[in-house]
Amino acid sequence: MLLIRFEEAGALPKAITDSGVRVVEAGRLLGALDVLDAPTPAPSAPGAEHPAYIMFTSGSTGPLPRGVRSGPAPLAHFLAWYVPAFGLGPDSRFALLAGLGHDPLLRDVFTPLWAGGELHVPDTELIANPLSLLHWLAERRITVLHLTPPLARLLAIAAGETGMRLPDVRLICYGGDVLRQGDVAALAAVAPSARHVNFYGATETPQAMAFHIVEPGAADLGADATRSVPVGRGIADVQILVLNGSGQLAGVGEAGEIVIRTPYLAEGYVNASGENSPGSGGFHHDPMPGVRRYATGDRGRYLPDGTVEILGRTDAQVKIRGFRVDPAEIDAVCRRLPGVNDAVTVARQHAEGDIRLTTYVVTADGQALAPGQLRADLAARLPEYMTPSEVMEISSMPLTPNGKIDTRALPEPAPDREPGRQASGGDLEEIVRAIWQTVLEVEDIAPDDNFFDLGGTSRLMAQVQVSLRERLGRDITLVSLFTHASTGALARHLQQAAAPAPAASTAPRARRRDHAAARAQRLGRRGDRA
Template identity: 35%
Template sequence: MRVNPHRRKYPIDVEGHFEGTAHGVPAKTEGSSRGFLDGKERKYAMTRNPKNPLADFDIPRGVCMHDLVAAQAARTPDATALVFKERSITYGELDRLAEAVARRLLETGVCAESIVAISAERSVEQIVAILGVLKAGGAYAPLDPSYPDDRLTAILRDARPALLLAQKRLASRLTGFDGPVVFLESVDWTERSPAAARRGAARADNLAYVIFTSGSTGTPKGVLIEHRALVNHGIAMARCFELGSEDRVLQFASLSFDVAGEEIYPTWLSGGCVVLWPIATGVAPIRSFVEFVEAERITVLNLPAPYWHQWTDELNRVGIPSSVRLVITGSDKVSAEKFSVWRKHARPGVRFCAAYGPTEATITTTVFEPEPAFVSGADCLPIGKPIANAEAYVLDSDLRRVAEGDIGELYIGGVGLARGYLHRPDLTAERFIRNPFSADAAARLYRTGDRARWRPDGNLEFLGRVDDQLKIRGFRIEVGEIENVLRRHPAARDVVVTGRDTGSGEKTLVAYVLVTNDRRPTAEELRRFLKARLPEYMVPSAFVLLKSFPLTPGGKVDRRQLPPPQLERDEPGKEYVAPRTELERRLVEIWEAMLGVRPI
């Protein structure tokens, strides 16, 4: 096992922030402006070894996330906590509004372990709602209004929420739910009763939220995250990112994607300001995004890798706003070539972190922060080392640790592991196994399905999915290898290779290539490029040129939305000869069905 080799206990008593206070919430401190990290903590964080972004700490006993946010509100009630367009609210207002939501939920019977589905568009009320659910003791399950009705129905059917908390204008799309509904518009935002919500206070081992991720079958599955895991993540990332009251952190991700929690909670634990991205659906042009960041004086950005890649492609035109001091990117492979471009444009002192983590391990598991002298020998950046109280193992098929440099499957352990999957004990037992390296009988590991290896410098390198291996006409193929080679073509900005069913039970390789209008290679040009570098069986049968990849709300490439290829002959120099006999016609039909290409 490799866990941060320089680990040591963080030199501060985390629980000291909450000693002698009911529910961990300290008395209001007039004039206080410090965040969850005080000066001594900040100094330690800023002088730590950059190879070890996080050190282990003792998690506050019995404290839930809403307790920590309430503690911050008590310390800095007049500081700005949340901004959306022209509206902003202070920490004091955030706490009061969330109490109002909690009070309304408690009246309907919400308590610990109650799942509350939330359907709301981007707004102050949407963010207040999730905190209100936590204060009532419940767990929130976000419903993204941009999702198709069928997916929303499937999530509601699986979640079986105790209650739906929604904006009235969205209710008509949620007709499949026949339980109680509370409209945000009906909440009495003016009444003050701060003690009311505490009757529903959850414990650290109760659920905080349920995030639905796509399953391999296409059916969403709910991941159950407890308060203990969320608190650990929030404190760990606040330290790693060195967040403070001066920070303005962009809330970019959809609430239905777990990284939204990384944008919100560590910021609030540090006394910073969360600034909501105003675009509800779709991806804005890079220039509009940069102009917004500059106008809002954003200091910290947490972006999906595909969008950050687009930004690096346009750095010559749009640059990096002077307010930005930290950029985190993840959710997908982070291109080493793009990072080289970024580093040339970024001014000294702008930090860059590549983050990795499945939803099942509470947002982020590992972080990589390149040193100034870092030079990548691979196509993608490493994914780094485990965060505080996390463990990473690279194991073979017999659950034995592999040697440094050898490839295995990545397993994750530690405090951040999810409870499991909602209503899926079979899948939970399959993916969450007992930790054979721990003396604690309750310790578990999560099987990520990701291939990885340890580098000599102690960082993990991500090598793709175990199931990225395809079998095409009897050959076992790693699509990542094809992608990496094709990315070297001067016209290819990015590449995704998939296996598509031809309709005859066989699969064929299809390459989706991101290009610009001024440089559009032909499929034959790309095919020749690959034939010079790869075996024939690894050359895709079809190439689809795109201006942009379809993205999920979480920012990953949405492979299910990639357009089907027009599988046609692409050899303009050769004359097509039609079959001349019945035997030739039958043979052509067989080969067209096998290859998924017509005519041949």
């Protein structure tokens, strides 16, 4: 016998409880019967303390990037400051120019959502083609630009050669690399109505934590064109500290490490054992509860007005077109190539702030390796921005008295080719060669010489692109120029290729997609107001 008791009936008589009859509570029984039909409990809403995403950075030593875990609070804090500080709103039109695997993507996507503006997304091919990108920005009447300084230089070069302007741009924010006065001055001529702001941050911060507004007339293409623009002061609830070797605040003009102090840092590295531990990187505790510090690894100094200026890196890392690169990672990959005994990569600064990587290799005994082939092997294993411009073979590594590699004793890079080879015929190839000679400042160029083996960079390739357009009257993509990186290969490609559409035209598919996205955002705003 089974007796079901309902709570409302009260206590059972003693005679029943002493009889040995099995008693089951009704609530418990009904709960067991209903469990299959019970709705799944709604998950709790994520809070600011919950992890929201993981972004990866190549700014650490070792062969692999490190994952940085962050909650939504830093991004929300940045947006709450950024949008009202610069008057962004429904009339703001943004362009998505950040890479999909780079943390500025969050800023580029969520700023227009926060402000109620429009986000326009160009095709990938447009971003690789400064001329076409300029036309697209003008056509879409973009008002807010987020640029790395290298991309800003490419746009300024293309605009300078074509005379194009971006009159609708009202705000240009730079980040990801050292910004120079000449960069701002050149782009100010392209976008005469724009304010220029230098942002400073890192994946670990994870959005911009410092800013500096370049006042009108401050940027000068004269003697100060190569001088860096300060990163300024911290945004709301952020301090930008410069600490000397003793961990104390540096004096005005004294060099030290830049440390960011705020409650709004990323949580830390994935699989790190805790702050101040060997795996914590630059994250550190702060005496004030709720506040933490991140040591950036950048060297800087206070200027007399209290703003901060970057002087370089405290370690061997360098910035290549906005990406942090550790030359030791390139060396590790190079040493794994067949026939290579040792390798060291050196970063050298060239004209107009370009940084070029040169890898020196020592081959195994009896091995004869072509530097051009070694560079091709590295290009197949490394991202484009980490691929060295030159590869040089040396007999042995020069050492200092302390037994370390003496990079100052390494020979200056030279193109890997036989001097005096005669150029092949062909009017088109002669045009290409003449442009290369002007841009690279190299006279002896053979048909199979690689542009990058001759000292070329992405910025110089953009100049080639502009010059070819002027001479040939056709728009040639940077992708094509990178793919056909010798005068002979490029001339053959140009002969075979059909004349492309004018640079001003953009893909109808991209136009339809962006117009649909903009219309959806406008409808969403109307729904909010209804």
